[in-house]
Amino acid sequence: MTDHAPDPRMLAKAETLTDALPYMQRYAGKTFVVKYGGHAMGDPELARDFAEDVVLLKAVGINPVVVHGGGPQIGAMLKRLGVQSQFVGGLRVTDAETARIAEMVLAGSINKEIVSWIGAAGGKAIGISGKDSGLVTARKVTRSEADPLQGIERHVDLGFVGEPVAVDASVLTTLSAQGFIPVIAPIAMGADGHTYNINADTMAGAIAGALGASRFFLLTDVPGVLSKDKQLLTDLDPGRIAALKADGTISGGMIPKVETCVAAVDAGVDAAVILDGRVPHSMLLEIFTTQGAGTLVHR
Numbered sequence: 001m002t003d004h005a006p007d008p009r010m011l012a013k014a015e016t017l018t019d020a021l022p023y024m025q026r027y028a029g030k031t032f033v034v035k036y037g038g039h040a041m042g043d044p045e046l047a048r049d050f051a052e053d054v055v056l057l058k059a060v061g062i063n064p065v066v067v068h069g070g071g072p073q074i075g076a077m078l079k080r081l082g083v084q085s086q087f088v089g090g091l092r093v094t095d096a097e098t099a100r101i102a103e104m105v106l107a108g109s110i111n112k113e114i115v116s117w118i119g120a121a122g123g124k125a126i127g128i129s130g131k132d133s134g135l136v137t138a139r140k141v142t143r144s145e146a147d148p149l150q151g152i153e154r155h156v157d158l159g160f161v162g163e164p165v166a167v168d169a170s171v172l173t174t175l176s177a178q179g180f181i182p183v184i185a186p187i188a189m190g191a192d193g194h195t196y197n198i199n200a201d202t203m204a205g206a207i208a209g210a211l212g213a214s215r216f217f218l219l220t221d222v223p224g225v226l227s228k229d230k231q232l233l234t235d236l237d238p239g240r241i242a243a244l245k246a247d248g249t250i251s252g253g254m255i256p257k258v259e260t261c262v263a264a265v266d267a268g269v270d271a272a273v274i275l276d277g278r279v280p281h282s283m284l285l286e287i288f289t290t291q292g293a294g295t296l297v298h299r
Ligand SMILES: Nc1ncnc2c1ncn2[C@@H]1O[C@H](COP(=O)(O)OP(=O)(O)O)[C@@H](O)[C@H]1O
Pocket: 036, 037, 038, 039, 040, 069, 070, 071, 072, 219, 220, 221, 222, 224, 225, 226, 227, 249, 250, 251, 252, 253, 254, 255, 257
C-alpha cells in the first residue's frame, strides 16, 4: 500500500499544473506585452528565469512580445566614455552622441543578450528596434518645468528624446503567428530622419495599445508602486495615480511607468501590472495563480 501512496510533493506539483489550466485556456491566443526593465536584468539567474517564463507563455499558446529597457547599462557606458548624463522627469536628456550610445547599448548588446537567453530556454526570439519595418515612428518630446526662481513654466529641451506617434504592429503579429518571440529595443526613427531614444516604458505601452494586448507587465526592481511609508499599493486607477504624482509619492523612473499604464488601459489593454522582476518567476505567479503580485492599474 505504502509503495503506491502518492508522494505529496509530486501531488502538489500536479495540482499546480491543474490549477494553471483555466488560466492557460483563458489566455490561449492572447497577446501579452512584457516590459523588461534595465534594473530587473542585472542577475543572470533571474534573467534565465525570465527567459523561461517567456518561452513557457509561448508554449501554452500565448503570444509574448518583449520590450526591454537598459537605463543603468546606458548610464554605465556613458560613464566609461566620460559623457555626462542627466534625467528630467524620469527621461534622459539625449544629445546626438548620447543617442548613438543609447542605440548601441539597447539595440546592440542588450537586445541580443535577451534574444540569447530566450534561445537558451528553447524559444525562437527575433531582436529588433522600433526602426525595423517601420514598427514605431517617433516625434520629439517637449517638456516644461516649473522654475521656482522665476515662478514660471520653463521649456526644457530634452534633445533626441522621442515618443511614439505611430505604431505599425504588423511585423509583430507576423512574427508571433510564425512562432517567433519579438524582442524590441526602445529606439525609433522620427519622420524628420533623426534617431530617437524612447523611454522603454512608454515604448512598451504604445506597442501594447497598438496590439490590443490582453495584459501589459512592467518588470522592475521594486515590488510595485509604494506609498510614502513604503507599503505596496496593489490597486490603482488614473485618479489615484494623478494624486500620488502630485504629492510626490511617485517620482523619477516610476513616473513614465504609471503614465504608460494609464495610457495602455485607455488604449484598450485589459490590465497593466507593475511587478518585481527580482522575484523569480514573478510573471508566472501573476498569470497562472490566484496570488496577485505587484500593482494592478485599471480603469
Ligand atoms: N512611489 C514609488 N514606488 C516605487 N518606486 C518608486 C516610486 N517613486 C519612485 N520610484 C522609483 O522608481 C524606480 C523604478 O523606475 P526605473 O528605475 O526607471 O526602473 P526600470 O529600470 O525597471 O524601468 C524605483 O527603483 C524607485 O527608485
